[in-house]
Amino acid sequence: xxxxxxxxxxxxxxxxxxxxxxxxxxxxxxxxxxxxxxxxxxxxxxxxxxxxxxxxxxxxxxxxxxxxxxxxxxxxxxxxxxxxxxxxxxxxxxxxxxxxxxxxxxxxxxxxxxxxxxxxxxxxxxxxxxxxxxxxxxxxxxxxxxxxxxxxxxxxxxxxxxxxxxxxxxxxxxxxxxxxxxxxxxxxxx
Numbered sequence: 001x002x003x004x005x006x007x008x009x010x011x012x013x014x015x016x017x018x019x020x021x022x023x024x025x026x027x028x029x030x031x032x033x034x035x036x037x038x039x040x041x042x043x044x045x046x047x048x049x050x051x052x053x054x055x056x057x058x059x060x061x062x063x064x065x066x067x068x069x070x071x072x073x074x075x076x077x078x079x080x081x082x083x084x085x086x087x088x089x090x091x092x093x094x095x096x097x098x099x100x101x102x103x104x105x106x107x108x109x110x111x112x113x114x115x116x117x118x119x120x121x122x123x124x125x126x127x128x129x130x131x132x133x134x135x136x137x138x139x140x141x142x143x144x145x146x147x148x149x150x151x152x153x154x155x156x157x158x159x160x161x162x163x164x165x166x167x168x169x170x171x172x173x174x175x176x177x178x179x180x181x182x183x184x185x186x187x188x189x190x
Contacts, residue, residue, distance in 0.1 A: 021075050023068060031057045032064035038075050094137060095130045097172040097179070105171055120164040124149055129165070134179050137169065139186045146187055162187065 023034040033055040040048045054071065056064035098121060106114055128145055129137065142165065150158050166182050173181040 021072050023065075023072055025061070025065070027061065031055055032059060032061055034064070034068045036072060036075060038078075092134050092176075093130065094132050094134065094168075095126065097134065097168060097176075098126065098130075100175065101168050101171055104175075116160070117164050120161045124161050125165050134172070134176075137182075138180070139182055142166070142182050143187055159184075 021036045023036045025032065025034050027033075033053055035051060035053040038050045038052055040050065042048055054068060056067055059067065106117070109117075128148065129141070132141065142162070145165070146158060146162055149161060162184060166184055169179060170181045173179040
């Protein structure tokens, strides 16, 4: 069940995730600055997120990080009291990743590319691999998928379907370190 009261799609219990802040650091014109998030509970049980930042003019990177650490320690101590429920990576499926992909990547793609991707997902990828756990989605599993869809289709069609699948997995590997990208050159196209 998520913090908003909904259950995950697979019906499994999600894991707790602590929002540990290390800060996002950058240096502009010799001034180090750090951005971080602070979570404040509201009376209705929801949380409000505040994006905060602090600059450290005249300090080195090491000195700036040392000066910022007490602030981050205070924020992390407050955040540890409240945890957010999320789905553990082991129970996430390709359907979950496709949902994330549709929300985060599809809005930035051209309409014709989206049509092609949706066609590949609807006709080939989701029916075969939609319920597969991300921990089971490896080169061997994708090769079995290629072998299954190859008969009766041109090599170019199979290649395009596989490129759609591996592209979605590649994007997911950027968001979730548990997901391993699959290189198309590791596959044998029939």
